[in-house]
């Protein structure tokens with residue numbers, strides 16, 4: 001079942017000035033429920049612009065972005081904020097936890113904003129504490145824990161609303177390779193349970209944990225590859241080869 005449809009999506013920044021930048025030229029693809037997709041491309045290719053549109057933080061200049069039957073262009077600012085809180089989970093490179101709140105309260109925050117009951121908060125946090133192995137740090141503060149632990153808290157915060165779509169922007173960008181692998185294992189576990197994930201990354205090692213990689217070049221989809229039966233290493237090599245071709249400018 002399709003969860004996200006992007007249809008001839010275009011985005012031009014400062015369209016009325018001589019400095020107009022066409023960040024997305026024509027992006028068309030679908031994502032099915034339960035997919036785990038990474039998005040790669042060189043700096044300036046349009047990855048963040050694309051993620052911002054899917055995240056309802058920005059609107060396309062033309063074309064459609066439809067998430068679970070909701071045309072994202074039709075949401076005003078308030079509705080977009082509500083939509084984000086209800087349907088999307090976010091994981092960032094720098095964790096974006098609030099230092100003044102305990103880890104537990106950081107995780108509760110999206111449910112607090114959604115005015116959920118305390119009962120629901122307690123019920124939903126329990127399995128996450130277990131799955132993400134954060135019981136020892138749950139009542140400490142983000143400043144007192146390691147980067148990998150902060151990212152696990154951030155993942156719990158993203159998952160507690162049971163989002164339709166988990167959006168991750170360089171989720172391993174601030175972590176060493178061991179910790180990155182632990183975080184990516186958690187993503188794979190969540191995906192195996194049905195969580196749909198879109199992840200933007202510069203790292204082929206990180207992308208190799210996804211099941212499908214989309215490559216963007218100059219605001220357009222350049223290529224896509226599926227992991228299929230490939231090992232992590234084989235898939236990473238294939239991703240690297242595509243990035244080399246993309247960078248060289250071959251078609």
Ligand SMILES: Nc1ncnc2c1ncn2[C@@H]1O[C@H](COP(=O)(O)OP(=O)(O)OP(=O)(O)O)[C@@H](O)[C@H]1O
Pocket residue numbers: 013014021022023041042043044045046047048049050
């Ligand atoms: N707010 C903005 N105003 C004007 N131009 C912008 C804005 N944001 C991005 N751009 C331009 O749009 C193009 C795509 O940028 P974008 O940030 O989406 O690329 P990216 O692939 O995410 O790059 P990176 O990997 O470096 O984060 C670039 O040419 C960039 O300079």
